[in-house]
Amino acid sequence: MDYKNMFSLKDKNIVITGGCGYLGREIVNGVRAMGASVQVIDYAESATIRCNLDSTEELKLAIKKAAIAKGKIDGLITMAANLGAGVLNDIENMDDEYWGKGLDGTIGYSFRTIREIIPYMKEHGGSIVNIGSLYAVGAPDPRTYYDTPFSSTPNYGAGKAATVELTKFCAAYLAKYGIRVNCVSPGSFPHEDVQKNTLFKKRLESKTMMGRIGYPEDLVGVMVFLLSEASNYITGVNIMVDGGQTAW
Numbered sequence: 269m270d271y272k273n274m275f276s277l278k279d280k281n282i283v284i285t286g287g288c289g290y291l292g293r294e295i296v297n298g299v300r301a302m303g304a305s306v307q308v309i310d311y312a313e314s315a316t317i318r319c320n321l322d323s324t325e326e327l328k329l330a331i332k333k334a335a336i337a338k339g340k341i342d343g344l345i346t347m348a349a350n351l352g353a354g355v356l357n358d359i360e361n362m363d364d365e366y367w368g369k370g371l372d373g374t375i376g377y378s379f380r381t382i383r384e385i386i387p388y389m390k391e392h393g394g395s396i397v398n399i400g401s402l403y404a405v406g407a408p409d410p411r412t413y414y415d416t417p418f419s420s421t422p423n424y425g426a427g428k429a430a431t432v433e434l435t436k437f438c439a440a441y442l443a444k445y446g447i448r449v450n451c452v453s454p455g456s457f458p459h460e461d462v463q464k465n466t467l468f469k470k471r472l473e474s475k476t477m478m479g480r481i482g483y484p485e486d487l488v489g490v491m492v493f494l495l496s497e498a499s500n501y502i503t504g505v506n507i508m509v510d511g512g513q514t515a516w
């Protein structure tokens with residue numbers, strides 16, 4: 269093992285869905301800085317390959333383009349998530365359509381992206397990283413949200429918990445192809461506009477052992493680690509990146 273370069277992503281072609289988002293942008297920068305080519309699949313304008321993940325046909329084409337770009341795919345991060353539009357988001361009022369959209373926009377996106385990428389990875393192996401959440405492993409505390417415009421919906425946590433299980437299923441099934449599958453679960457990484465609500469920010473900070481919220485750069489190291497040779501014997505795990513929030 270070349271220990272000096274064990275975290276290098278040189279010559280790897282990495283697909284990142286949702287790479288135009290708040291967390292994704294920084295992860296794209298970090299993964300590129302470690303030497304990888306990155307194909308950002310997202311419906312935002314700044315994407316390398318524009319695609320709406322609601323459409324399987326568009327996704328198939330996008331993955332094909334990502335593979336053609338470098339002749340192979342070595343890694344995947346399934347960052348994209350989308351709960352859809354909806355205002356009635358508590359469990360007493362949520363309608364079936366919104367419930368289903370939230371599940372599809374979490375676990376559905378990850379499932380479809382993994383399924384479509386397998387043919388481009390199975391010959392030579394690879395590394396897949398799914399994105400879970402703090403709320404994949406525990407419930408949102410309603411007191412955090414009280415008197416703020418924010419909420420966390422039941423379909424979001426359910427979809428993220430399912431993503432952790434899908435990670436384990438895929439790790440078991442895809443090991444025969446040399447494909448590792450892991451999950452990273454961020455804690456509280458509120459977007460900049462949400463951080464402006466100081467009451468909410470303080471409540472989030474007080475939930476963590478480290479006394480602060482997470483910032484996008486806090487996720488880069490673990491992504492590089494899981495995509496690189498440094499994590500060669502790690503598959504099927506869910507790594508919490510939450511300032512210790514779920515450890516107490």
Ligand SMILES: NC(=O)c1ccc[n+]([C@@H]2O[C@H](COP(=O)([O-])OP(=O)(O)OC[C@H]3O[C@@H](n4cnc5c(N)ncnc54)[C@H](O)[C@@H]3O)[C@@H](O)[C@H]2O)c1
Binds near residue numbers: 399
């Ligand atoms: N921010 C947090 O506090 C936090 C905490 C835990 C987990 N997460 C998870 O991290 C991931 C990224 O979160 P974020 O805060 O960067 O979110 P974000 O909303 O800023 O980014 C999501 C990205 O996905 C893309 N996207 C959404 N729907 C799409 C579709 N149908 N087709 C193509 N692209 C689509 C968006 O364009 C956007 O670039 C998500 O899976 C989220 O659930 C975030």
